[in-house]
Amino acid sequence: MKGIMFKPDMIKAIIEGRKTQTRRLSGYERLNREPDKWTYHSEQSFPNLGRFIFQYDNQKPYHRELATVMVKSHYQVREVVYIKEACCVECFKRDGIEDACYKYDEDTLELNEIDCEEVNWRSPLFMPAWAACHFIRITDVRAERLWKITEEDAKAEGVTRPPNYSLTHHYREWFKYLWNTIHKKKDRWEDNPWVWLYSFERLNR
Numbered sequence: 148m149k150g151i152m153f154k155p156d157m158i159k160a161i162i163e164g165r166k167t168q169t170r171r172l173s174g175y176e177r178l179n180r181e182p183d184k185w186t187y188h189s190e191q192s193f194p195n196l197g198r199f200i201f202q203y204d205n206q207k208p209y210h211r212e213l214a215t216v217m218v219k220s221h222y223q224v225r226e227v228v229y230i231k232e233a234c235c236v237e238c239f240k241r242d243g244i245e246d247a248c249y250k251y252d253e254d255t256l257e258l259n260e261i262d263c264e265e266v267n268w269r270s271p272l273f274m275p276a277w278a279a280c281h282f283i284r285i286t287d288v289r290a291e292r293l294w295k296i297t298e299e300d301a302k303a304e305g306v307t308r309p310p311n312y313s314l315t316h317h318y319r320e321w322f323k324y325l326w327n328t329i330h331k332k333k334d335r336w337e338d339n340p341w342v343w344l345y346s347f348e349r350l351n352r
Contacts, residue, residue: 161349165305166303170304172342174218184204186201232271288345290344
């Protein structure tokens with residue numbers, strides 16, 4: 148089973164039902180070097196199989212060359228994915244353990260009071276599927292440019308008002324701020340990169 152990572156506040160948004168979408172870049176490294184020169188061809192693609200066809204146009208006058216590539220999405224429709232969280236390493240060292248200690252409380256996402264003899268947090272990157280508390284099912288996969296996100300889409304991303312932003316700002320502006328805090332060096336909002344739009348539903352444990 149594949150895993151996926153979210154920031155703690157985004158996990159909370161999923162639990163509360165406020166987040167049902169996520170946008171990811173994995174697989175678009177080649178296309179996003181020149182995102183404006185690639186075109187997505189839906190009629191040649193198979194989204195339900197995670198296969199998306201793109202064509203490149205070098206736009207040279209009188210010598211147009213087209214290159215076609217297939218890009219695979221990391222997650223596919225109907226796939227169940229577990230959410231990775233920070234866990235206590237000491238828990239994993241115990242024999243016959245059935246549960247692990249988590250850095251954040253499942254319901255409040257406040258820091259947990261851990262009763263382990265020594266608290267040593269394991270990165271969410273290495274969390275195994277058996278220790279997961281939360282699962283999602285992918286309901287839709289789309290290939291699109293980042294700027295295509297709508298106000299409703301941005302709300303479905305679970306964003307909240309960032310510092311120094313007023314309530315008069317729209318969700319799309321809040322999402323732009325969040326995106327740029329995560330992608331500081333490349334694939335920023337201003338680059339309008341290609342992204343995967345994953346829609347999902349939360350599953351009970």
